[in-house]
Amino acid sequence: MRASPEDQLTIGEVTRRTGVPASALHFYERKGLIFSERAGRNQRIFSRHMLRRISLIMVAKRLHIPLSDVAEVFAGLPVDRAPTHRDWQRVSRRWKKQLEERRRVLERLENELTGCIGCGCLSMKACLLLNPDDTLQGRGPGPVRLQQSSVALE
Known part of the structure; x- marks a missing residue:
């Protein structure tokens, strides 16, 4: 059977x-x-x-x-019957978009990390961690420029 x-x-x-x-x-x-x-x-x-x-x-x-995130994607699937091929395709497309965005964010983070570790602060004008005399303290905690560049790219 x-x-x-x-x-x-x-x-x-x-x-x-x-x-x-x-x-x-x-x-x-x-x-x-x-x-x-x-x-x-x-x-x-x-x-x-x-x-x-x-x-x-x-x-x-x-x-x-x-x-x-899984629950959000599964919300588009029926629970009272087996999902059809079309149901799974719809969910797959949605999940693919989320994964592509996650990949872009991870690649950006990798580039930022590689840049920060490898730069040796040779470029004092381009370094997103540079904060002479702690002038950025009023804009919030952490690497403010780096966080803002990440937000701007999202």
Whole structure:
């Protein structure tokens, strides 16, 4: 018999299939990332299509994507049925935009860090960390110029 996305799985089966502990599944459910129903003896049962959501949560965790971002993307998916190919494409496009923006921010940070470490302050006019006589203290804490350049680029 072929598995259907609508098949029901117990929490034990989901744990065995995904390697995710039951406590984490409960947590994801409280966060609205996955959903279950109650069967006899008040046992949680999950639609098989929740396995894909759980897998994507695991990938997002490896990429250090906050669960709030995952929830935002998952909000566009149906919970009462298996998402269609079109549903997943829509979510994928949205997530791709977020990942591209994250990549741009990381590249900017890498360039700033490389520049700051490697410059040796040879360019006292271009250095974003330069703050002679602490004249920038009134504009806030930290490397004010560096923070402002990051905000301006976003």
